[in-house]
Amino acid sequence: MAKPPAAGSPAPPFSLPGVTVGPDGSQYGDFSLDRARGNPLVLVFYPGDNTPVCTRQLCSYTTDLDRFRDLGAAVWGVSPQDTGSHESFARQHGLAMPLLADTDRAAARAYGIAVPGLGLRRSVFVLDDRGTVRWRHVALAGLTFQSTDTLAEQVRAVLRTP
Template identity: 45%
Template sequence: MPELQLGDLAPEFNLIGTGDRWYALQEFLGRPVVLAFYPDDFSPVCTTQLRAYSANIDDFTQLGAVMLGISPQTLSSHESFKDRLGIRFPLLSDRERSVAKAYGVLGPLGFYRRSVFVLDRELHIVYRHVSRAGLTFRSSDELLQAVQKAVA
């Protein structure tokens, strides 16, 4: 499968997520969307990353943006992670890794690569970052700049 490029329409998905509901990308048409793919609930870097994004969620919301975290853990793991850390945006369960495959964020042996996509109101990719090594993450400021460009 060819790598997704800037300007491409983001692949559709429908995943179960926190709040025990299904999330389809199409439901966010008309709003910018930030998709934060992360390897594992409760890992040190993921914990730091999602806490940082959660701390800035009001800035994303003021721009009309929706943030979704996506990883391969179970819904119960996501609920526990979200509750324990006070994460303020939905976490979606990609158990089959089908969404990760569609977005090209699976690494060797099927592990998630820490990756972020920002979509414009028409769900086209306007920002993408796929990490080869997941020890760092994109800052909220960098993502907010991408969202600002998407709504300009």
Template identity: 45%
Template sequence: MAAEVGDPAPQFSLLGTGGKTYCLSDFRGHPLVLAFYPEDFSPICTAQLNSYSSATSDFQELNATVLGISPQSLESHDEFSRRLNLTFPLLADVDKEVAIAYDVLGPLGFYRRSVFVVDAQGVIRYAHRTRAGLSFRSSGELLDVVRSLQ
């Protein structure tokens, strides 16, 4: 069953950059942006995560956190994050259980570029799943969604 707007966000606990474990419940009380992306070091993923990283202060002003999630290893995420100088954590969903819970797997089990905004109570308030993954939701659009939750 797909995670949809109005549903409680599926729980997760994943290792992320910085050697920390991140759980959905850690972010209860303020908005959370979950950016599912297909692959570290790919051109579109690089552009997407750079865009979100450059808007970190705008998200922080709204008391919102951004998390990037993909199926690559923690080592890959650490290197990708370091090279891009990202300002938010990348989480390793190597077994794709979180991707399954959020219904972001496409044909052949590949991640579809997807983004969710979860409100302070843990409810999904925005969901977008791409079909082809050649574009991504802008920081401005996501910031507007987070502002609407205030």
């Protein structure tokens, strides 16, 4: 099994289907790291839609989404559920970030966070504008999550790095 990419290493590439729910409806599309280059990206791997900790985590990130946008960063949520589940989850909780469907867990395996028989470890990777991992947090138990203050500080650090 792959290990999570270390800070300073290239982020494993992927292309996943996703959905973004907004006031004008749902927009489905493909999301790839190659097309995300040019700005920092916060990748949030979470175990499941409509679970207590994941719901609190993604609601908190949505509440502070403007902080990331003001820094020029995007935030993507990634989990094993399909886009239909993601759309329902986003609508129910007002989630405004793209939610990507890693149904075969290929991205989770590439990032070294897949747990056979259980899904994936709650993890966050902050990437710079070139797709390099600059910071990561991989939870052991996944009962807590990184705050928006922590993530925003990590994005600011990426912006200060030449």
